[in-house]
Every structure is written in structure tokens, then in C-alpha cells.
Amino acid sequence: MAEGEKERGGATRLAEKARGVVGAVLGRVTANTLGAQSAKTFVKNAAIGDMYELEAAKLALANAHSPRVKDVAQQMIDDHTTLTHQLRSAMRMNETGDQTSLPTEVDERRKQMLDELRRVPDDEFDKLYLDQQVLAHKETVDLMTGYAARGDNPQLRSVAASGAPLVTRHLRHMERLREELAA
Amino acid sequence: MAFNPLEEQGIPLHKQLRSWSELNSTPYDTEAVHPHTRCRVIAMNGIEIEAIMNSHNAARRIADVGVRQMLADVRRVEQQQQKAVNWLIPAGESVLANTIGYEQVAVDLTAWVARNEPDPYLRQVYEFGLLEDYDHLYRYANLMDLMGERRKAEAVTGDLTEILPGRPTIFHHRHPHDDLRRPMTVQAAHFQSILNGLTVLSAEQQTMNFYMNVGNRPEDPLARALYLEIAQVEEEHVTHYESILDPSMSWMTNLAIHEYNECWNYWSCMQSEPDPRIKAVWELHLGMELEHLRLACEAMKEVEGVDPEEVFPDKGVSAPLVFEPNKQYVREVIARTVQWTGYDSEFVSVDDLPEGHRFFEHQRTVNRDGTPSEQVIDRHRTEFGSEYRFSTEGDHPVESLGISGTTEQSGYPNPSAR
Numbered sequence: 085m086a087e088g089e090k091e092r093g094g095a096t097r098l099a100e101k102a103r104g105v106v107g108a109v110l111g112r113v114t115a116n117t118l119g120a121q122s123a124k125t126f127v128k129n130a131a132i133g134d135m136y137e138l139e140a141a142k143l144a145l146a147n148a149h150s151p152r153v154k155d156v157a158q159q160m161i162d163d164h165t166t167l168t169h170q171l172r173s174a175m176r177m178n179e180t181g182d183q184t185s186l187p188t189e190v191d192e193r194r195k196q197m198l199d200e201l202r203r204v205p206d207d208e209f210d211k212l213y214l215d216q217q218v219l220a221h222k223e224t225v226d227l228m229t230g231y232a233a234r235g236d237n238p239q240l241r242s243v244a245a246s247g248a249p250l251v252t253r254h255l256r257h258m259e260r261l262r263e264e265l266a267a
Numbered sequence: 268m269a270f271n272p273l274e275e276q277g278i279p280l281h282k283q284l285r286s287w288s289e290l291n292s293t294p295y296d297t298e299a300v301h302p303h304t305r306c307r308v309i310a311m312n313g314i315e316i317e318a319i320m321n322s323h324n325a326a327r328r329i330a331d332v333g334v335r336q337m338l339a340d341v342r343r344v345e346q347q348q349q350k351a352v353n354w355l356i357p358a359g360e361s362v363l364a365n366t367i368g369y370e371q372v373a374v375d376l377t378a379w380v381a382r383n384e385p386d387p388y389l390r391q392v393y394e395f396g397l398l399e400d401y402d403h404l405y406r407y408a409n410l411m412d413l414m415g416e417r418r419k420a421e422a423v424t425g426d427l428t429e430i431l432p433g434r435p436t437i438f439h440h441r442h443p444h445d446d447l448r449r450p451m452t453v454q455a456a457h458f459q460s461i462l463n464g465l466t467v468l469s470a471e472q473q474t475m476n477f478y479m480n481v482g483n484r485p486e487d488p489l490a491r492a493l494y495l496e497i498a499q500v501e502e503e504h505v506t507h508y509e510s511i512l513d514p515s516m517s518w519m520t521n522l523a524i525h526e527y528n529e530c531w532n533y534w535s536c537m538q539s540e541p542d543p544r545i546k547a548v549w550e551l552h553l554g555m556e557l558e559h560l561r562l563a564c565e566a567m568k569e570v571e572g573v574d575p576e577e578v579f580p581d582k583g584v585s586a587p588l589v590f591e592p593n594k595q596y597v598r599e600v601i602a603r604t605v606q607w608t609g610y611d612s613e614f615v616s617v618d619d620l621p622e623g624h625r626f627f628e629h630q631r632t633v634n635r636d637g638t639p640s641e642q643v644i645d646r647h648r649t650e651f652g653s654e655y656r657f658s659t660e661g662d663h664p665v666e667s668l669g670i671s672g673t674t675e676q677s678g679y680p681n682p683s684a685r
């Protein structure tokens with residue numbers, strides 16, 4: 085089948101328009117999201133974010149004291165596994181081309197965060213996990229909403245737009261839980 | 268061969284309404300009809316039903332009275348088209364024989380789409396569904412034999428489609444999350460991918476509707492049970508296929524794409540239809556669809572400010588969808604992917620699912636009191652001494668399924684046991 089420019093549903097103007105709409109809904113510009121417009125940066129950060137979430141949640145299932153923290157950790161495993169799969173599928177589509185590949189390891193900063201979770205005194209685990217979760221999800225929300233609004237690849241924008249509301253709910257949930265457990 | 272529906276002249280909308288007697292098509296002869304003509308009738312009924320329900324859904328979400336009028340005008344004609352097409356099916360074609368036709372559609376339509384899908388991920392989505400409907404065909408064919416029908420399933424399908432076990436139906440029952448795939452985008456997908464997705468979805472949705480409604484018509488408890496089990500799988504298939512479509516499409520763009528897809532489908536039917544009387548129906552309906560498309564494009568431009576050339580390929584579509592034998596292709600897909608299951612948007616071998624995966628619990632729940640799709644094969648063996656199969660190309664590509672279509676003897680991993 086011929087792969088002409090127009091056969092791809094070309095639609096540059098349509099893409100611009102859709103971007104405007106998504107941007108209006110999700111638009112939340114922070115310094116962090118400005119670097120998130122390239123597919124390469126987005127894929128790397130999204131994949132690493134999911135890997136960190138899965139690893140941290142496994143530690144929480146083993147070490148958390150509060151059953152509510154364990155519940156939320158299980159939820160993180162379920163949801164970030166789904167997000168990992170969605171990203172993996174997207175990367176197998178022609179729409180993402182072969183511009184970048186998925187990382188297989190977390191970066192230095194997340195490695196340190198995970199190390200801290202492994203080393204923290206037993207009675208401080210829950211607090212550290214929730215502190216990290218709030219921080220990590222703020223970053224993920226910025227990454228997803230930023231890329232959904234201004235990313236350079238339509239398929240990855242779609243990935244970001246489909247994950248953004250979910251991680252936004254995660255963030256609210258983590259903030260609430262941290263408050264309630266501190267009280 | 269190319270076809271650009273945006274450059275063709277259609278029938279003005281005010282001339283499209285037909286009388287009751289014009290709509291009451293003389294049915295085809297179920298013995299003499301070309302099996303793929305039956306397939307086209309079944310498939311185009313599904314295409315019309317999707318057009319109708321999509322228009323209703325739009326009407327419920329759009330306040331603009333002018334748009335509602337346009338939707339109502341066109342929808343009334345879509346309804347007439349649906350009657351003209353679906354009334355081609357004769358009373359003398361039993362529900363079960365018609366069911367065999369539905370699954371033949373699912374096999375040969377999905378196989379064509381898979382072979383002509385430019386995207387590797389979406390191709391996998393079609394190949395995944397293909398093997399399941401292929402297995403449904405075989406289970407229903409065994410049921411047909413048991414119900415004392417005057418014909419065997421192969422008399423319905425001709426020798427165009429083999430009737431053999433695919434991925435066994437017992438393994439189709441997955442957790443709902445494992446039927447949700449990754450959507451394409453209208454902006455970046457190949458346009459053929461959009462047409463493919465909408466076409467297969469329409470066929471699957473009507474298959475689901477059909478089993479939902481006719482599944483309680485048989486008297487035999489096993490027949491009722493098999494219909495309800497497979498109807499639940501068709502719900503999975505609709506979930507699976509609708510999840511590849513772009514969820515961010517605006518209403519009028521979505522409408523225009525639906526009308527474009529109807530044009531492509533009727534044009535495709537015209538290319539290969541051997542029955543001149545039925546070909547005339549396809550031709551008439553194409554003329555109507557061209558005008559529906561023009562109206563939808565106008566609305567897209569006026570209401571949403573989107574130009575048709577931003578959405579549609581400037582040279583139109585290059586290939587007609589063809590109902591044709593896919594025997595070797597299906598065999599190759601069976602050999603390669605029979606063990607697949609879903610894990611979110613991904614496909615993995617059932618052996619590679621993690622311990623304790625939700626698939627196994629779902630399997631245990633629904634299969635705990637026995638599974639009709641297994642029982643129907645058992646009962647056929649008890650009553651006739653062997654399974655019903657129809658094969659023209661030699662041995663089954665999977666040795667164990669060549670011996671038995673039920674899973675306790677097949678060597679296929681039994682997830683309920685895990």
C-alpha cells in the first residue's frame with residue numbers, strides 16, 4: 085500500500101487545532117513540562133516514571149504498615165502496569181516511527197529514591213513512601229499534561245492524554261492519604 | 268483501482284426515500300447464493316446499524332437543532348438502507364445457518380483487513396480477534412450438526428472457508444481490562460487503518476447484537492448456552508475493536524468518517540458482487556452514501572471549521588475490501604499465535620502471564636460449572652462418534668488441535684488449573 089503524505093491523514097492543521105483544544109483543557113505550564121515536547125524525552129521519562137512506581141509499590145507492599153498504604157501501592161502496580169503496556173503498544177505503531185526506544189532501567193535520581201525507601205527505618209517507611217509518591221506524581225502529571233498539550237508526536241500525545249487524568253487522580257489520592265495518615 | 272468518494276456525484280437526499288414495497292427486498296435463495304454474497308449482506312447490515320446508532324448517539328449529545336435535523340434526515344434513510352439489506356436474508360435460512368454466515372464474515376473480513384493493515388500493532392489486533400471468531404465458526408458448526416439441520420455448515424460457507432478449531436473459545440474469556448487496546452489517532456494513522464477499524468467494529472457489533480437477541484430462540488439448553496457464551500465473547504470483541512479508534516474525534520468528523528466508510532464498503536461490494544440484482548442494491552446505496560458524505564463534510568466544515576481535505580486522503584482509497592478465501596493465511600496465524608491472550612493493550616503467550624494474573628481468576632469464575640463451547644464438541648463426539656470439521660488444506664497447523672478441539676485432551680495449557 086502506498087504511503088503518500090496525504091494517505092497518512094496528513095492533517096497538519098487539524099493536528100494544530102486538536103492540540104489547541106487539549107491544551108486549553110489540560111494546559112498547565114511549568115518549567116518541568118517545557119522540556120517534554122520531544123518524543124524522546126517524553127518516552128524516556130514516562131517509562132522511567134512507571135518503572136520507579138512499580139518498584140516503589142513492591143517495596144510498599146512488603147514494608148508498609150498501614151493497610152491503606154498497601155492498598156494504594158497495589159493500585160499503583162495495577163495502573164502503572166497498564167500505562168507501561170499502553171506506552172509499549174504505542175511504540176510498536178507506525179505512528180511513533182522508530183524515533184526512540186524504551187529505556188530498560190531507571191535513572192540515577194529514581195535509583196536514589198528507591199535506595200532511600202530500602203534504607204529508611206521501619207517506622208518511617210509509610211511517610212517516606214507517601215512523600216515520594218506526591219513528588220513523583222506531581223512530576224508525572226506535569227509530564228503527561230505538558231506532552232498532551234504540546235508534544236510533537238500525535239500518538240504519544242494520545243498516550244499522554246489518556247494517562248493524564250489517571251495520574252492526576254493518583255496525585256490527589258496520595259495527597260489526601262498523606263494528610264489523613266499524618267493527622 | 269482507486270476511488271475518491273469526494274469527487275463522485277450522489278443522489279439528492281430528497282430523492283432517497285423509498286416505498287415499503289421497494290424496501291421489501293426479494294430474499295436471496297439460501298441454497299444458491301454465493302457464500303460471500305451472504306457475507307456481504309451480513310456485513311453491510313452491520314455497517315448500516317453502526318451508521319444508525321452512531322447518528323443516534325450524536326443526536327443525544329448535540330443541541331444544535333440544525334445538526335439534529337440533518338442527522339434525522341440522513342438517519343431515516345440509513346434505516347431504510349438497513350431494511351433493504353437485511354431483508355435480503357430469507358426465512359428459510361435458519362438462525363443457525365445465518366449464524367454460520369456471521370462467523371464466516373468475521374473470519375474472511377477480519378483476515379482481509381489484517382492482511383491489508385499497514386500498522387503492525389493494529390495488524391496484531393486483527394489477527395488476535397480473527398482466531399477467536401474462527402473457533403466460534405467451528406463450535407457453531409458442530410452445534411448445527413447436532414440440531415438436526417438439513418444442511419451441514421460447509422453447505423453455508425461453501426469451500427471458501429475451512430472449519431477447524433482456532434484459539435479454543437474457553438480461553439477467550441478474559442478480564443475486561445485485557446480487552447482494551449491502544450487507540451490510533453486520526454492525525455497520524457494511515458487512512459486505511461481508520462476504515463479498517465470502523466468496518467471490523469461494525470461487523471463485530473452487529474454479531475454481538477445478533478447473538479444477544481437470537482441466542483434465546485433455540486429450545487435445546489446447550490444451544491442456548493453456546494449462544495450466550497459466544498455472545499459474551501462478542502462483547503469482548505466490540506470492546507477490543509472500539510478501543511483502537513481515536514476517542515478524541517469530534518462529532519462531525521466522526522460522522523463524516525462513518526459516511527466515507529459506508530461509501531468505501533458499498534463501492535467494494537459492487538466490485539465483486541456476482542448477483543446483478545444484489546449488485547444493484549450496492550450501487551443504489553453507494554449513490555445515497557455519496558450524498559450523506561457530502562452533507563457530513565458540509566457540517567464538519569460549517570460546525571467545526573474542519574476542511575474535508577484535512578481528514579481525507581486527496582487521492583481517495585486505492586483498494587476495495589474483498590471477501591475471498593484466506594485459508595493459508597488463517598492457518599499461518601493459528602500456528603503463530605494460538606497461545607496468545609491479552610494483557611492490557613499487549614498480547615502475550617498465556618504461558619508468559621505472571622502467576623496469579625486476573626485472567627486465571629476470571630477463567631475459574633466463568634468456567635467453574637463447565638463450558639458450553641467444550642460441551643458442544645463432546646456431545647458431537649458422543650452422538651456422531653467424531654467432531655464436525657471441514658478442511659481442504661490438510662492437517663491442522665497445531666498438532667494437538669488436530670487431534671481434539673476440546674482442551675482436556677489437547678495439551679493446550681489449562682489456565683483454570685493454575
Ligand SMILES: [Fe+2]
Nearest residue numbers: 318345348529
Ligand atoms: Fe448507510
Ligand SMILES: [Fe+2]
Nearest residue numbers: 373399400403
Ligand atoms: Fe465470533
Ligand SMILES: [Fe+2]
Nearest residue numbers: 400471501504
Ligand atoms: Fe467476534
Ligand SMILES: [Fe+2]
Nearest residue numbers: 526529556559
Ligand atoms: Fe450513510
